[in-house]
Amino acid sequence: MDQPTHHHADTLKSQVEEATGVALSHCYQCGKCTAGCPLNEEMDVMPNQILRMLQLELPGYEEKILSSLSIWLCLACDTCYSRCPQEVKLSQVMDFLRQESIRQEKVNPEAKDILKFHKAFLNSIKMNGKLHEVGLTIDYKLRTLNLMQDVQLVPSMMAKGKLAIFPHQVQNTKEIAKIFKRISENG
Ligand code: SF4
Numbered sequence: 001m002d003q004p005t006h007h008h009a010d011t012l013k014s015q016v017e018e019a020t021g022v023a024l025s026h027c028y029q030c031g032k033c034t035a036g037c038p039l040n041e042e043m044d045v046m047p048n049q050i051l052r053m054l055q056l057e058l059p060g061y062e063e064k065i066l067s068s069l070s071i072w073l074c075l076a077c078d079t080c081y082s083r084c085p086q087e088v089k090l091s092q093v094m095d096f097l098r099q100e101s102i103r104q105e106k107v108n109p110e111a112k113d114i115l116k117f118h119k120a121f122l123n124s125i126k127m128n129g130k131l132h133e134v135g136l137t138i139d140y141k142l143r144t145l146n147l148m149q150d151v152q153l154v155p156s157m158m159a160k161g162k163l164a165i166f167p168h169q170v171q172n173t174k175e176i177a178k179i180f181k182r183i184s185e186n187g
């Protein structure tokens with residue numbers, strides 16, 4: 001009988017652990033990451049669920065994770081990390097999953113818009129030191145080169161006050177620079 005050619009390192013779970021150094025088993029599913037995530041309402045798979053799926057490795061989990069929208073919504077703000085009692089660095093996991101999603105050509109169709117949104121978000125911070133929601137939307141629309149296109153994510157985030165929280169929370173320029181660096185590295 002043929003021996004399977006794949007080995008342990010081939011599973012998404014072990015790839016994540018090897019690439020990021022994050023010990024997935026340390027997560028005990030308290031849910032604090034998801035509760036604190038500013039993008040949780042937009043996500044299709046919650047941050048703690050991504051970790052759970054990686055832990056359990058149930059059939060089809062790789063596909064579900066790599067084609068999720070959530071991995072593209074993550075802004076690498078590390079709010080989850082600051083709240084996690086187990087110091088699970090989710091942003092690193094998300095970053096690896098995005099790379100792997102591209103490599104395996106599993107990118108969620110909506111992610112293309114999200115990437116443009118990330119860039120508009122960055123430019124807005126860079127130019128103003130804080131977010132101006134209207135400016136952000138215009139910049140976003142210009143970047144898509146499709147002014148007639150409805151951008152579903154941005155108005156929905158604005159309506160829920162997700163964007164408005166940033167000007168108050170991101171006060172000093174050092175903090176902005178840090179976030180900017182993180183997002184650029186991940187973008
Ligand atoms: S906060 Fe940490 S331990 Fe709790 S569910 Fe999230 S990653 Fe797991």
Ligand code: SF4
Nearest residue numbers: 037074075077078080
């Ligand atoms: S780093 Fe990503 S998953 Fe964690 S709170 Fe920020 S946006 Fe959510």
